[in-house]
Amino acid sequence: MTVSRRMVVAGGSVAAIGGMAWRASAADTSTAADTSADIVFYGGPIVTMTDAQPTPEAVAVKNGKIVAVGAASDIRAKWVGSRTRIIDLGGKTLMPGFIDAHGHFVNAPRIVNWANVSLRPVGTVEKIPDIIGLLQENKAAQNIPDDGWVIGYGYDGSGLSDKREMTRHDLDAAFPNNLVMAIHVSNHGGVLNTAALRHFKITAETPDPDNGVITREPNSREPAGLLMEGPFIAVFEQMPQPDEATKLELLKPAQQMYASKGVTTAQEGATLADELAFLRTAGEQSRLYLDVVSLPLATDVPAIFKSYLDTDYNGKPVVIGDPSSEFGHYKNRVKLGGIKLIFDGSPQGKTAYWTKPLLTGGPSNEPEWVGMPAVPAAIIDPVYAGLTKQKIQVWSHANGDAAIDMVIAAADGAGVKAADDRRHVVIHSQCMRPDQLDSYARLGLSPSFFTAHVFFWGDVHLANLGLERASFISPMNSASAKDIRFSNHNDFMVTPVDPMLMVWTAVARQTKDGVVLGPDERADRMTALKAVTIVPAWQYREEATKGSIEVGKLADLVILDRNPLEVPVDDIRHIKVVQTFKEGSTIYPLPPTAPQKKSGANDTFPGFRRRDAQARTLFADDGSGSVIGCACCDGSLTGLTQAAVLKALTELASSPLLS
Ligand SMILES: [Zn+2]
Numbered sequence: 158m159t160v161s162r163r164m165v166v167a168g169g170s171v172a173a174i175g176g177m178a179w180r181a182s183a184a185d186t187s188t189a190a191d192t193s194a195d196i197v198f199y200g201g202p203i204v205t206m207t208d209a210q211p212t213p214e215a216v217a218v219k220n221g222k223i224v225a226v227g228a229a230s231d232i233r234a235k236w237v238g239s240r241t242r243i244i245d246l247g248g249k250t251l252m253p254g255f256i257d258a259h260g261h262f263v264n265a266p267r268i269v270n271w272a273n274v275s276l277r278p279v280g281t282v283e284k285i286p287d288i289i290g291l292l293q294e295n296k297a298a299q300n301i302p303d304d305g306w307v308i309g310y311g312y313d314g315s316g317l318s319d320k321r322e323m324t325r326h327d328l329d330a331a332f333p334n335n336l337v338m339a340i341h342v343s344n345h346g347g348v349l350n351t352a353a354l355r356h357f358k359i360t361a362e363t364p365d366p367d368n369g370v371i372t373r374e375p376n377s378r379e380p381a382g383l384l385m386e387g388p389f390i391a392v393f394e395q396m397p398q399p400d401e402a403t404k405l406e407l408l409k410p411a412q413q414m415y416a417s418k419g420v421t422t423a424q425e426g427a428t429l430a431d432e433l434a435f436l437r438t439a440g441e442q443s444r445l446y447l448d449v450v451s452l453p454l455a456t457d458v459p460a461i462f463k464s465y466l467d468t469d470y471n472g473k474p475v476v477i478g479d480p481s482s483e484f485g486h487y488k489n490r491v492k493l494g495g496i497k498l499i500f501d502g503s504p505q506g507k508t509a510y511w512t513k514p515l516l517t518g519g520p521s522n523e524p525e526w527v528g529m530p531a532v533p534a535a536i537i538d539p540v541y542a543g544l545t546k547q548k549i550q551v552w553s554h555a556n557g558d559a560a561i562d563m564v565i566a567a568a569d570g571a572g573v574k575a576a577d578d579r580r581h582v583v584i585h586s587q588c589m590r591p592d593q594l595d596s597y598a599r600l601g602l603s604p605s606f607f608t609a610h611v612f613f614w615g616d617v618h619l620a621n622l623g624l625e626r627a628s629f630i631s632p633m634n635s636a637s638a639k640d641i642r643f644s645n646h647n648d649f650m651v652t653p654v655d656p657m658l659m660v661w662t663a664v665a666r667q668t669k670d671g672v673v674l675g676p677d678e679r680a681d682r683m684t685a686l687k688a689v690t691i692v693p694a695w696q697y698r699e700e701a702t703k704g705s706i707e708v709g710k711l712a713d714l715v716i717l718d719r720n721p722l723e724v725p726v727d728d729i730r731h732i733k734v735v736q737t738f739k740e741g742s743t744i745y746p747l748p749p750t751a752p753q754k755k756s757g758a759n760d761t762f763p764g765f766r767r768r769d770a771q772a773r774t775l776f777a778d779d780g781s782g783s784v785i786g787c788a789c790c791d792g793s794l795t796g797l798t799q800a801a802v803l804k805a806l807t808e809l810a811s812s813p814l815l816s
């Protein structure tokens with residue numbers, strides 16, 4: 158889908174089209190017509206994210222770019238013509254569009270048509286009837302027939318005011334015929350209704366599995382509804398998959414999810430070969446209106462370059478000319494931004510890798526638990542060195558301080574130096590030690606922090622790590638003190654796409670229980686905003702075109718209902734996006750389209766990350782695999798066995814691509 162001029166106008170109703178007086182007083186609209194701006198913004202705070210011109214009065218946009226920033230009188234005189242659309246901000250705030258520093262865009266079309274049955278504040282759920290209501294709304298909104306699938310995600314029985322898990326009977330009353338599944342927030346389980354349990358032949362006679370749980374009704378072997386781990390994943394494996402056309406169609410609401418939060422550049426932060434093919438197809442069909450930065454997962458790089466460079470990789474080495482030329486350029490809104498490496502798992506899942514033991518033991522109460530690396534240094538170091546040699550940007554997932562030590566050692570071994578301006582990013586960099594910031598500064602490594610973790614899992618980190626270590630999670634102020642540039646991310650769908658929630662977590666560092674975790678690391682607002690605008694633009698090497706409101710940059714802009722620099726701290730997270738522009742075109746809100754009638758039974762289903770049978774196991778060796786969600790950042794390795802990962806990385810390191 159292309160964003161047309163018609164949409165710009167049709168979608169432009171939110172910010173008042175005002176300023177007849179403004180236009181009438183323009184110096185000479187007749188002669189200015191040819192050179193006049195397409196849009197002029199004025200009448201509210203303009204937060205440019207630049208130090209030179211922090212708060213101008215007006216901004217002019219022409220041909221998708223910012224052509225003037227400055228005093229209202231100057232812009233009125235030079236840029237307003239008869240065809241100029243004048244947007245009176247009416248006191249609302251204009252900012253550069255937000256740049257997703259790390260997340261998993263391909264999950265958006267997978268879940269966007271499901272019901273979000275998350276607890277507050279991610280969703281709206283407090284009690285079981287809320288979940289039923291949301292599922293019913295979803296069925297109606299999606300025109301799901303009475304025998305089709307109704308799916309919810311984000312279910313968490315532990316926080317319901319009912320003080321119990323939802324059961325099949327809760328669902329049956331509202332859904333006697335539909336197949337219903339409420340997927341657990343961990344993505345490792347779900348509650349099914351009776352029809353769905355029958356569909357998958359899960360009955361009183363089904364034996365208890367050794368790789369998970371079928372919860373049973375009291376004093377009975379009848380399944381209660383909730384399946385966890387093995388049995389749930391077995392169910393998932395049997396879900397019907399959508400066809401390509403359905404998946405492509407789902408990209409529209411998926412991108413709206415981002416645009417509705419002011420995001421104009423999204424990241425696909427661990428891309429598999431088939432997912433990149435999908436994004437390329439979407440781009441070729443002009444279905445993308447966001448820019449999408451793809452970071453191919455290292456293990457899939459041989460397959461990706463086979464697909465796109467038409468080489469004959471088939472157990473044979475990849476041969477391409479200048480690999481760096483394949484990276485760093487948008488083609489139909491998709492850009493390869495570098496390669497993704499995974500060094501460890503997740504802190505809350507206890508699959509990260511630390512130098513000192515957790516205070517609470519391992520996932521199965523193992524004493525002296527320090528977690529483990531995802532891949533041995535001997536395997537991953539040559540890949541890091543090869544990518545560096547080929548001038549390909551490396552994006553490393555590392556959460557625990559021992560994994561971060563591994564990244565530092567790999568960068569050191571690869572000869573990385575700050576002066577070389579590699580901008581290798583260490584995604585998460587959560588459990589850092591102060592001394593590691595010096596190494597980052599020396600090597601020019603740039604962290605992408607994850608302050609939303611402080612809110613969502615801060616209380617868990619406090620228990621696991623103790624006060625001192627937990628307080629240094631995502632240490633923004635300590636990094637700033639060493640002139641280290643850092644971004645901040647949501648890691649969708651580990652946490653929701655929500656830059657304002659992210660900015661609030663960086664500024665407030667408040668846990669769910671209300672503890673201020675690491676008060677010394679609470680960032681100032683401007684720093685927190687830069688971490689979702691100009692710094693991720695810099696990490697993408699797009700700082701010349703994005704991340705601030707400056708002449709010559711793309712008109713990727715967002716209007717917020719309140720000014721994040723002015724509202725009380727606790728209101729930052731409640732700031733709403735009024736309108737979002739990509740290159741001067743309104744991408745949120747979009748004009749409504751007629752609802753499409755579903756034909757017959759709902760036999761397609763927004764899909765899941767799946768692999769071929771040989772490569773796939775249900776869990777990574779650390780036991781924390783996941784069928785949807787962040788394939789790396791929750792600790793799994795996209796369903797590959799450890800042996801398959803090691804083999805793929807070893808082949809990659811020795812391929813002509815990196816040697
Ligand atoms: Zn990650």
Ligand SMILES: [Zn+2]
Nearest residue numbers: 426648787790
């Ligand atoms: Zn991630």
